[in-house]
Amino acid sequence: MTLLHMNAAELAQKIERELSENPALELLEERRCPMCRRRLIDPGPCPICSRPQSSSADEPIVFVSVRDDYLQDYQSQSKSINREEWPEDNLSAAIEDLPSYVLQQIALEIAPEDREIVAHILTSLDEDGLLSQSILEISRYHHVPPSRIEAVLAIIRRAEPIGVGSTSVEQALLTQLEVLAETQSVHPLAERAIREGMNHLSRRQYAELARLLVCSLSEAEATAHFIGANLNPYPARAHWGDFRQGGDSTPQVYHHPDILLYPLDGRTSSPLVIEILSSVRGTLRVNPLFKEVLQDAPENKVDKWKADIEQANLLIKCIQQRNNTIQQMMIFIATLQRAFILQGDRFLQPITRAKVAEELGVHESTISRAVSGKTVQLPNGKIIPMEQFFDRRLHIRAIIRQIVKNERETLTDTQIAASLAKQGHRIARRTVAKYRSMEGILPAHLRRNLTKPA
DNA sequence: CTATGGCACGGATT
């Protein structure tokens, strides 16, 4: 297990363990930038505040700052309702306290006699926005029939983040699907896949899923893709920013991004900032006192102590190396994918890990590890897995979506393929059909009378 | 007859 393929949360655990086990390791006071109050890990001036004046948008200068307060503060913050101590920076505006955020939306729909129930539910939400208590428990507590709890929950679930207050992942997904279906076409098999095939879905067992749904393998895969791309099993994750979150249907942990990307001054013409979120408060180093005391160490301990120092040194080096690799990689990606980051899926440049590795002069497995299991928050608030930067055809799918949206007459797959070819994308007709299905877009003959949906 | 979906093969990627 190398440090490189740990995400911020995993690394935090690792460091915590090391700190408690290894007396040679010391956590130094945090250092903050006096201007923006970012916690800084690397020595030297704050990269945000001391930026050079000559930042041009054409050749974006990429800043890297390392800050450590984000994860921990957010975690403690989301549990309690009080947000007094939240640091005054640009993120606090984007992050709302979940219970009051939801309440604000539904307050008018709630009958006065149900207010207590709502309060109860909203304060019992877990970090993911799901309700861990059973409906029966709540109904007993308030001496009301379960049906009334159900009714209240039905209102809550439709608030943003959609699906919040669901008692299960399935329910959250179904609610989102329902709401989504009101504004756009959804994949016809999605509902059954969630209802009946959740087990297979989360384990990516598409063959089993296909058998269960009595459909073909590729249908099953397309369904899974649709669900992954449009629905979010854990409503509260990434509830800042856009409510429709790109992602993955596997219940992976990605509450919190590992990296933030945003334009420096909020203007899309300014350079991008990359913030690598480290989850350690302050700086790690080998305790100098411990080194001194080593000379007077008792005979039987001297080897152990030496080993401790050795290990502490190694850990620090590894962490530095890890951050450095991630930093190099993100600089490259952010520069290359600037348009994608700022303007969306359509502008994603297809790139492989191998190419990035070559460009940076590292082994490709290094990039693989640096990418795996990590997530990035885009300027629009979406949290996406880093793998998405390497999705070879995401941009094509986005363009297809656009073509269909702007079509005057319903286009057949062949016509869509031709339209793509005009824009310089040579895609086989068969492939267009596949992408279309993945996006939950119906075939042409069914789209024709979409104005009157069933 | 045309548009779309299924299956399976081969090449690329990890």
Add this chain to the structure above:
DNA sequence: AATCCGTGCCATAG
């Protein structure tokens, strides 16, 4: 070595 993905060919639905 294992997995993912695009595409060609054929079956079938409309």
